[in-house]
Amino acid sequence: MCKEVYAGVNNSVMSTVGKSTNIVWYECKIGKHERQQLLKQKGCVVWITGLSGSGKSTVACALSRELYARGYLAYVLDGDNLRHGLNRDLSFSAEDRSENIRRVGEVAKLFADAGVICIASLISPYRSERDACRALVPDSFIEVFMDMPLELCEARDPKGLYKLARAGKIKGFTGIDDPYEAPLNCELVIQLKNGECSSPSSMAEQIIMYLDEKGFLKA
Numbered sequence: 001m002c003k004e005v006y007a008g009v010n011n012s013v014m015s016t017v018g019k020s021t022n023i024v025w026y027e028c029k030i031g032k033h034e035r036q037q038l039l040k041q042k043g044c045v046v047w048i049t050g051l052s053g054s055g056k057s058t059v060a061c062a063l064s065r066e067l068y069a070r071g072y073l074a075y076v077l078d079g080d081n082l083r084h085g086l087n088r089d090l091s092f093s094a095e096d097r098s099e100n101i102r103r104v105g106e107v108a109k110l111f112a113d114a115g116v117i118c119i120a121s122l123i124s125p126y127r128s129e130r131d132a133c134r135a136l137v138p139d140s141f142i143e144v145f146m147d148m149p150l151e152l153c154e155a156r157d158p159k160g161l162y163k164l165a166r167a168g169k170i171k172g173f174t175g176i177d178d179p180y181e182a183p184l185n186c187e188l189v190i191q192l193k194n195g196e197c198s199s200p201s202s203m204a205e206q207i208i209m210y211l212d213e214k215g216f217l218k219a
């Protein structure tokens with residue numbers, strides 16, 4: 001929340017934002033537009049949501065690779081990886097997951113402002129928090145739902161976490177004893193076709209086609 005308080009010296013607008021008082025936004029001469037011209041692309045956020053094991057990290061990296069091969073700059077913000085650093089203080093409680101999503105949304109916004117195609121891949125189980133991230137970059141948020149059945153994710157179980165959750169050794173595991181709220185109005189849904197999972201590169205291609213159609217792959 002930003003509350004304008006008063007005009008300080010040089011008529012600069014002093015604000016209170018969250019717990020910060022008396023702060024002033026500093027505008028740089030080189031902005032998003034200039035950076036986009038340099039990179040010949042539009043900064044945006046591709047937000048990949050879905051259950052653990054649904055293929056978020058795989059498609060995020062495939063997308064980053066395919067974009068790189070075509071000369072576009074992308075950067076992956078992966079939930080698991082960010083929990084090794086920026087978000088290492090957060091657990092999997094509802095409150096901490098919300099804070100996790102909020103922080104990743106803010107970081108993604110910075111990357112988009114830098115002109116980069118930011119690919120955020122995290123479970124992000126709550127609709128309202130994903131919507132809040134969308135509201136940070138309203139015209140450049142592409143929500144991608146990895147709509148894979150729980151049974152498939154659980155059968156994959158690459159880290160053995162579902163097994164532990166079923167055995168009661170992990171409490172509050174998404175899809176088992178913690179909620180996942182599927183998107184209602186997302187830009188892209190990636191699903192099984194005739195019961196088969198497409199290859200990561202064809203999923204990446206589906207996203208690239210969308211980015212191209214919407215004009216993100218030109219300045």
Ligand SMILES: Nc1ncnc2c1ncn2[C@@H]1O[C@H](COP(=O)(O)OS(=O)(=O)O)[C@@H](OP(=O)(O)O)[C@H]1O
Nearest residue numbers: 052053079080092097100122123124125172173174
């Ligand atoms: N309780 C519980 N529930 C879900 N996931 C768990 C949990 N504990 C650990 N993990 C591992 O953490 C990864 C998810 O982290 P995220 O930051 O993406 O989660 S969230 O968006 O805050 O819900 C997730 O990685 P992915 O499998 O890549 O999704 C899991 O490996």
Ligand SMILES: Nc1ncnc2c1ncn2[C@@H]1O[C@H](COP(=O)(O)OP(=O)(O)O)[C@@H](O)[C@H]1O
Nearest residue numbers: 052053054055056057058156158197198199200
């Ligand atoms: N399109 C795909 N086809 C087949 N296997 C896949 C595909 N995408 C992911 N996988 C496999 O599924 C497992 C989970 O993928 P991962 O990307 O780690 O999911 P998430 O990041 O959602 O947890 C991995 O073993 C991965 O190799």
